[in-house]
Amino acid sequence: MPLSEQEQRLLEEMERNLYKNDADFVATVGGAGRGRPNYRSIVLGILLAVAGVAGLIAGVALQILVVGVLGFALMFAGVLIAITPSKRVSASSIPSEPSAPRARRSGGGFMDRLNDRWDRRQDGRD
Template sequence: MPLSEHEQRMLDQIEQALYAEDPKFANTVRQTNPSVHYKRWIIRAGIGFVVGIVLLLLGLLLSNPDTSMVLPVTISVLGFVIMLASFLMGANAWRKSSGGGAEMATEEAAPKRRRGDKRSGMMNRFEERWRRRQEGDGR
């Protein structure tokens, strides 16, 4: 939805005030490419995933049948949780950097079907099948 003229003027005034107050920060914000931010998150997620693998394997290597299994199991579970969180963070950043977020936004902006519409479509199909059976169509 486009901004009204009043909102656009207010936004321009805020932008000019930002440039007047801190021009270095304003230029940095204006020149920053969001894909660079997402690439950093992907790299961090990769590093976190590797750390998770190391912790998981360390927990397996520390397991000794003669000693208590609490510490190695805890380390392995922690490694798995770090791997899972890193994967989810990386997948989310990958989706956003490849433009997947824009597709989601357009789907949300599209008018959604009401629940009654979906149900009535299903009921119409059932009624049509029932009518065909009664007429002897046999499907």
């Protein structure tokens, strides 16, 4: 069942407000505009993880606890570096605001208008 014109306008207004007010959330959840993976951090993480495994094995073989713990910590840090996405967000990775006609602004905010409409509907049914 298709949306009515009013529902489509309301959905578009909600979408515009989301893009305008919470661009970081949209970029995180959007997934489509994430861009290329950071291969440098992946390679660095893998190299650290391999060095950490070597340190862990050396610590166990030599029975030196400190070397084993440091190897494990190095391995753990390498894995974290490899799997953590970069925090740099380019301008192209944030979706642009959809092109739709500007809704006229009334006195209250979006949620106030929505609550007023809800109250009017409830009053009409009683």
